[in-house]
Amino acid sequence: MPKALPAVGLAACALQLLDFATKILIKDHDVYQPRVGAGVQNVQLLRAVTHELYRLNEALYESRFEKTLHEKKTGKLEDATQHLLRLCESTHETVVPLIEGLILAQSKSEGVEATWTNLREPLMTVWTKGGITTQKKRMQTQRKEIELALLRALKAYIDPSSEKGLSMTNLEDTQAVHQQLWQHEAVEAISTNDWKAKNKKHLEEFSKLVDNLVLADTEVRFRGLIFAGLHFPEQDDRLYSISKPSEESFQWIWNSRQQGKGSFPVWLGDTSGQNVFWLTGKPGSGKSTLMKYLFRNEELFPFLERWSGHSPGILTGFFLWNCGTDLQKTTIGMLRTVLYEALQDMIFGPLEEDPSIVQRIFSERWKQFSSYGGGIHPFSLSELRTAFDLLLSDKTKKFLLMIDGLDELDDDPTNALAVLISASNRENVKVCISSRPSVIYQATFKDWPSLELNKWTRRGIQDYVLYAFDQNDTMFNIPAEQSDGTEERAIITTLIDKANGVFLWASLATEFLIQSTKATDDVSKIRWRVNALPQELEALLMYMFDNLDPQHFLQAAQLFRLVDAHGYPSLLPLTSAYDSDTRSALEAETRPLSVGEVMTRSEKMRNVLVFKCKNLLSIFEAAPTDTQRTSVEVADLAHYKVNYAHRCIRDFLRTYEMRSRIAKATDYESFAEDEHWANAHLWTLKTLQPRDGTLPIWDALANCVEYALRLESNDDRVRLTYLDEVNATLAEHLVSPATPAASMDLPPGASVNSFGDVAVLLNLANYLAIKARSADKKDLRHAMEYARDVRKRLDAGGLEAFLGKRARLRESYERVDADLAGLLEYHTRSSLKLGSPKITRDMPEWV
Known part of the structure; x- marks a missing residue:
């Protein structure tokens, strides 16, 4: 099959944008309201619509960028394709007035309680009826022109005399593959029916084909957003953190005679309805290690097929982790992971399930998304349970669920138990669960097949x-x-x-x-x-x-405090946080660390963890590996993290006696974890390396600001020296030929010129009060325009991705500070009228 024309991808983005924008303005397009609970509120609705328009505009920009790269590689494109590309690029200008109108309508809707049934109503508060009609006709005309140009471009592609080889590009993502298939179908239809661009009826037939492209692309985007919403970065970290067992350690698990009645292999093949197997044992007996050994082990399948027969099987699971993030120890995190893994396996695995299963099990979200771009809000427990039930309701498939560490849950365990027991009541579902022998689990699983692991180790x-x-x-x-x-x-x-x-x-x-x-x-x-x-x-x-040497205990105690303050950190930042000099990053160069420097740092930390911390903290690689490594052997340590070797160790260190000993050993007040982590994040910012053509700068930059604000809140002193160094570091990255601003993962919108842009965006009030006096007026004006532009985009949706759980950063971003706005405005004026009042602000202290 021929590769996709770059014009097809770009046209698909432009047509989706125009289709969605036009739909908003149609009288009879009612906003879909969820069946349960209150309707979509005004601000929520307008924010979702605006965010969707922004997303579609960004997709159009990215496709245009791909086209530009392609032109540089292949030379001049054909006239028909060039015309189509120009039309697609001008679509942005066609839709911008609608985006601006929605933003203005959003500000007018604040405090208005009534809900709207369609989207013309809010726009009528800022536009006239005639203005709406004009905008709608403009977009409809633009769409027809793009369809005509696309037909001509595809006709030229079919023409053997054209240079169609110049207009092909290699796209790998799911949506591009779909566009490649659509292009093939379109070319077949054009060739078979001999559609001509000048024939009105032919254009109408081609328009129907284009409608299919727009709908199919919308479905692909929806599925991508659902997968992005289900997935979270730490999803498999617990699985990866468990040491890989040797093959010999657990061979006995496959011997049903050795285990006797109710053995694991017998349970796998059982068809009598005994669909739960409980793996239990003392804390630390190796339950998670055995579950890792069993998870997707090929030796499972011969036993399992006695139960599943010829039905296709889906194996999915989750490894809960009480030492991890919130999602790693909650029922919501468990369900998100199980749904994500199962759907990925079903759609992209050997089964090649119809992808529309995503729309079916998330039907409410699909209706919201196709109606007004909604349906991308965080998942609730009840919604995930419904989707999980719908997934398992397909009796033509068999499901094996493996849930490790149920006792690691940090929320009400009855939620997870209800989900899993309900699932096991289905004939096509088996559930293998591991947990400590707590009272609630003993009562729940007493009548099911089980194995007490510590008797077998x-x-x-x-x-x-x-x-x-x-x-x-x-x-x-x-x-x-x-x-x-x-x-x-x-x-x-x-x-x-x-x-x-x-x-x-x-x-x-x-x-x-x-x-x-x-x-x-x-x-x-x-x-x-x-x-x-x-x-x-x-x-x-x-x-x-x-029996620890007092100096070793001090070093271990400091590391325990650093890990507790951060969650479970990456290895390389921890080596910087552990530095006794919390100002070392201020003097460091802005450059990637050499392989030798990385290896020296990592090996030094490994020795501390082994010999000073006595293996109570361990290094693991948060990525799949075929072989167990005994030491860190790679220069890029992005996936290497540090956490407690076991929950028992963390629980022990949190007892009153141990917390007192650790606090006394480290001189609790003088050892400030935030100072150490601020230093580490600046080190990270200075030593960033591009990955896949992108410099992942935002997290490091945002973490620096978050910790500067934390320190400021402790003593009311601005970390001016620190933030100035952040400023200087960002400036070096911005001018580096290896990492132009376009390749940085900064917030969407206007381009960043300096740290001042970020400071105004994030409302760093005290820092700006100090810097505004000496700032260049032109730079300050750019910063204010940048902040306004990016805030429109973030406030329309997507804020969570950039602020995350950084509490101080969020508080600063959301603060309304009229005095600061006035001060910045005052310092941007080119000249002041005689008698104009001078705006001042009390100068904060700084260090």
Whole structure:
């Protein structure tokens, strides 16, 4: 199949924009109201419409950018295609008045309680009836011209004498693939029917074909937005953080005879309705490790097929994590992940399910989206439950759900239990769940097949201990003629007995023992150390801390505080936050770190985590890997993160006694986590590297501002030196030929010229009060225009993506400060009239 014309993608964007904009102005286009609850309120409605117009305009701009790149590569395009491209580019100017009108109508709708049934009503508050009609006719005319030009361009493409090879481009995304298919169908229809651009009837037939393109593209965009709304960046981090088990450790799970009645393999193939399997065990016994081993393991499928037969199967799941973000430990996060994974697998996997399944299970959202661009608000629990039920209602498919760590939930567990038990009542659904043996889970799962893992882990623990000792040069370093191995075996047996099925105890105790052993130690000393180890996990942790060198405890305590203050940070920023000099980033160069510098930093942090923190914090790679790595081996550490090795460790450190010890060791008041993280974020901003042609600058920039505001709120002093360095760093990035502003992930809208633009956008009042006096008037005017333009775009929708959960940044952005606005306006004036009042503002303190 031929590749897509760049004109087809651009025309599709322009036609979608015109179709949506025209629909808004039609009298009989009623706004779809959700079936449940109140109707769409005025401001919410206008914001959704405006946001959709902005999104479509941005898609048009991006397609135009692709076309420009293509022209540079291929030379001049044909006349018909060139005309089409010019028409598409002028569509932006055609729609801008409507966007401006909606923004003005939005300001007039504040405080108005009535809801509108169509979108002409709010526009009538800012436009006349004649003005609306004129705008509608203008857009309809533009659409007809684009259709005519598109038909001519495709005719030229068919003509063997044309240079059609010049007008092809390679597009890889889902929407481009659809446009490629549509182009093929259109070319076939034009060729078969011999449609001519001058024939009115032929144009009408072609217009119907174009309607199909617009509808299909709208459906593709809707599905993309749904997937974006379901997905969240940390979705699989818990799965990735779990150490990959060895194949031998859990081979016994496939032996049904060994497990007896109710074994896991028997349950997989069971057709009697026993659709829940409960994997339980003591904290730290390795439940998550076993679930990772089982998840998408090819050995599942032969057993599972006894139940599923010839029906297509969908395997999906979620690994809950109480040490993670909110979505990683809630029922909403679980449902979003399960829906996302299942739908992706069904549509893009071997099943090649009809993509319209997304519209079916999110029908309310689809109706809102196709009506007024709505339906992209955050998902509620009830809506996700409904969509989940609709997904599972297809009895032609079999579903296996694997949910790890149900006890890690931070919300009401009855919500998740209700969802999972309801799902398991269907004949086509099996659910494998792991959790601690808490009362609520014992009561819920007592009648279902189950397995208590700590009764099955002795062999795995033995293999681990033997391997760990074998890898260490100092353990049992006794000549063969001096020992028959009896005492060594006894020590290992004691260690395994004390673990009592808890793999976490075994790993912590073994590593602690190895680090405590010297080459000169004999077997009796090693045996004494093993005997001294407490048998309970919490007691072992306390014992480890009691035996830590005071300096090591200080370093560990500082790291615990840094991790707690941030969530679970990326490795490289943590190396900067751990720097004892919280001003080190101020003096650093603005340049990417070399491979050697990255490796030195990461290796130093790894050694601290292993030898000072005793493996209580661990590094993991938040990305799929085929092999387990024993050390960091790559220069790009973007996916490497640090968190507690287990929830038990974090819970222990949050006990009153340990919090008191950590606070005392670190001198709680003098060790300011925010100072350390501010330094780390400036380091990150200075050492950014482009990825896939884009410089991911916004998060680093926004984090710098967030922490500057946090520090300012603590002592009412502006971090002027710090923000000036942020300013200088951004300026260097903006002029770098490797990272032009166009390739930065800054907020959509006008172009950034300097940090002053961002400061005005984010309402950095005290900083601006200091800087406005000496600012260049031209720069200040640009900053105010930039802020107005970008705020229109963000306030219409998409604000969450750029402010996120940065509380101080959001508070600053949303603050209404008339005095600041007056001050900025005063300093932008070219000249002042005689007698004009001078606007002043109390100067804040700064450092």
